[in-house]
Amino acid sequence: MKSTASAPGKVILLGEHFVVYGIEAVLCAIDRRITVETRTVGSGITILSGMGSARIEPGGSTDAALAPIAHIATEAVGEFGHGTGLEITVRSDIPPGVGLGSSSACCVAAAASITGVFAELSRDEILRRALEAERTVFGGASGADTAASTYGGAIRYSTAGGFDGLRVRDLELVVANSMQAHSTGEMVRIVGRFREENREEFDGLCARASELTGDALAALGRGDRAALGGAMSESQRMLEAIGVSNARLRRMTEVADRTGLGSKITGAGGGGCIIALADGPGQRRMQEDLQELGCECFTAGIDHAGLRVETAVSRGGYFI
Ligand code: PMV
Secondary structure, three states, X not given: OEEEEEEEEEEEEEOOOHHHHOOOEEEEEXXXXXXXXXXXXXXXXXXXXXXXXXXXXXXXXXXXXXXXHHHHHHHHHHHHOOOOEEEEEEEEOOOOOOOOOHHXXXXXXXXXXXXXXXXXXXXXXXXXXXXXXXXXXXXXXOOHHHHHHHHOOEEEEEOOOEEEEEOOOOOOEEEEEOOOOOOHHHHHHHHHHHHHHOHHHHHHHHHHHHHXXXXXXXXXXXXXXXXXXXXXXXXXXXXXXXXXXXXXXXXXXXXXXXXXXXXXXXXOOOOOEEEEEOOHHHHHHHHHHHHHOOOEEEEEOEOOOOOEEOOOOEEOOEEO
């Protein structure tokens, strides 16, 4: 039996870090995906991926990058397929560890693909399993990335209110990779320390972040790219203030702003990617300028599909 599923990466248009403290964030799934294929085999669980390969032993330890997949697989075998062996293959066109949601997309695609050889689960249930798996590595994950990856499109997300899909015209963003890997957990800890030491300032920034989310939602609704770019650039200044930018990311946003409408870190910061908005000829120029800084650059559009189950599964003679 074989089951294949894929899920998109994401960018955070506004609200990273503040979302951990209850502020609403705005995210978009992007048109880059991770695909996971699961086959049932005689025995044991094997994971084959560009991040490394491993045979999962009961009670054994697993490399952090593969731990969420191992978690999903052992839970699924325990629940549905006692003793069934699984061979899980992961393919990705999302650069890992740079704020584009590769780990969340991997958890979503893995949850759908692995459980898909045993049962047909709802998207909500796939999302629940994916987030549980992600939290085995980073307990503080807000769930924003996994929601965007599961449902696709543009969403507003808060930890208290969950997510809501947004009606958004197509949006093309320039993504530039600083080529510096980052650790989301470490950056979230840095912000936690900043908050402890600067409580009043942080509360003020949260209030402003919440207003900015409102401004961005209105701009997205009107298709007002200049206003959205302005909100993104103000968000960047706030991310600078809480200590998640660095000299390289700052330089990248300055260069992008020469030809664009606005730019900011996307994701945890401390490295990773920036996103920028530009119009027509400005977009090509911006990419050239960022490439000159040694960045890997590409344009990303919105992925509207979210989780996709790619192949029908043959179970007991029926194709479902
Ligand atoms: O893992 P990244 O780089 O996409 O960052 C996640 C966004 C944070 O707000 C920093 C953390 C979270 O769980 O929302």
